[in-house]
Amino acid sequence: MNFYKKSVKNILLSIGISLLLYATLIFVIDPIQQYRKASFYKPMFTNQRYLNPGLVKTYDYDTVIIGASETENFNPIYIDKQLNVKTLKLSIEGSNVFENELMLETAITTGKVKNVIYSIDTFAFHQESASLKYSKLPLYLYDESILNDYKYLLNIDIFKKYLIKIILGNVFNKKKFTQPIEKFQYWGDKFQTRKQKLLIETDKLLSKHEIPNYDKEYYTNMINLFDTQMLTNIKNNKDINYYFIFPPYLINFWIPTEKKPCTRKY
């Protein structure tokens, strides 16, 4: 019987030690820079939903870019020069208005934000997806509480999505894993000389997804979400400058959208 007692103790102790070691490894390397800006290694910039909340906490900036993939090709260095600011791009691919607002709130909470460049993407107001319920945001990264940090420190995804690539990039010198922050989700240079390929790719995409009807219902819902979600935040932060922009959509998406009578009407 003593042998079983000893075994049970060994099991519990081994589980505890293993988890502690893993959590310590993640805390020290801090692959998504939640606690400190990466200093002793070149970080891996990928997956905005995981990485952005860390960047807003540990990087220096006074201007943020909020929006979905249509803002991914915005060049922060260019904006810095033109407006004499320090910009952090917080694009979230395929984001909805709730995700954008949470991202912005997380940034504002740090007290660093003076300017917000906000992209009004019509897709972000799509009724079915416009809620945090359907979002894949790791919400535990978007608050200041340390009580839920175990979800970060004991998370295998951090190991798979970041740590392995950081090791490959830093130890085995795989350059694609150690791109600078300016290249983070930047794909504008990828297709510049391959316009035709870009059109083919987006045509493929459009064949899978229907172009939404920008009708009265869509318009009313959009106004409603703007009033309830975005306007409240704006009113609460009167010392922050907001610049709203209408994003430059792909031409082969925009032409069929514009042709729809409801788009012209609303």
Next chain:
Amino acid sequence: MLFNSYEFLFLFLPLVFTGYFYLNSIKKLTASKIFLVLASLFFYSWWNISYLPLMLGSIFINYVISSKLSDKKFNQSLKKYLFIFGLILNIGFLAYFKYMDFFIDNVNFIFRTDIEFLHLALPLAISFFTLQQVAFLVDSYQGIVKKSNFLDYILFVTFFPQLIAGPIVHHKSIIPQFESKRNKFMDYKNIYIGLFIFSLGLFKKVFIADTFAIWANNGFDVLPHLTLIQSWMTSLSYSLELYFDFSGYTDMAIGIALLFNIKIPVNFNSPFKSKNIIEFWTKWHMTLSNFINAYVYTPILKSFKKFTFKNALITSFITMLIIGLWHGASWMFVLYGALHGVAIVINHLWKRYGFKFHKIIAIFLTFNFVNITFIFFRAHDMSDAFKVLGGMFNFLNIGNINDIFLLYPHSEKLDQYIFVIMFFISFVAVFTFRNSMELSKNLKPTIYNISLIVLFFVVSILHLNRVSEFIYFNF
């Protein structure tokens, strides 16, 4: 509260375990039972406390009726009516919450009426605690049940490891275990074996089933068309998901109960190794099969004037329809039950006329039949089902092997490799490996076994962020 959640693993379970055995150690035996009941009610209410009065009401009414039925001094002529009242109450309770909208939908369709749906939320675990209480009611009526106090009864129904999705426990095997004085003190052998079974179940659910779920969900719900290869991957992923999900849940329930020195029945016994469909139902969701056999199949068969082979076949078919419908209020589940009913009838016939297949062919046919019927079990409607089923036999669109990764979009290369390796290992495992119950027999505390338990726990805990509910919570 989910077994595969941080709050359960790091707070609820350690606190309840410590509290229960502490109260027993200071001889507060009744207090320890009350503590376990309160903990179980808290566990149940974690999802939605609004269902708690419903469950407590059901438990209280059933206990009062059963007490009267097992009371020898109670008026014998009234007993029959009270028993029928009790049955109608339980079945009506289940029917109202689970099947009312399904009934309205069919009435509307047949009579072209426009009756509004009730949109009732299905109270968690209703299908499971109702069955356990029906068994208690029937046995009370038949005089099999010894008079038990309310505390033992409520503990039997609400004991948290089995409360939400079974295994469906029988009062005869559970209540005496709570009474046994030997079970009141920590037994390190049981804790060791319990930890082993629990860790294996956690690993099956969190690491294996949840990965298969991604592939199956994309195949069934997201991709509009599937190639032949994608269709097979979708259906096989779902069959493996369902098995590892539910048997994983059951392992966890058995393992947790064993920590408290309570042995709850086995629910799966390598069902995919079955050589025919009758054998399959003796190895898949065994506690449901046992309940149905005792409380549905036997009474229906007895209701025939003569016991004949033909009557037995009719009873088998009706029973399978009921099993199908028990899983949910949808014609897809009825169809699933009907297909299994037909298969069981055919199986009985070929047994009677002496047909035999080679063992490997028999396993191959049985597994493929089960795999195909699971498509109807999983699909929301016939078009979903035929998308997958049609794709599996569309030899004009075989597709490319790399297309399987479209079932796991935006995934890391590492995840794709893990899936392919896991798919083959799991596939081989369900046909050849010993199952968790076989492994736990004569389990010695060796370095190898201890390392395995630690590995299962650590890997599973690191995967907890993909939290998902168990499939059988919906039934």
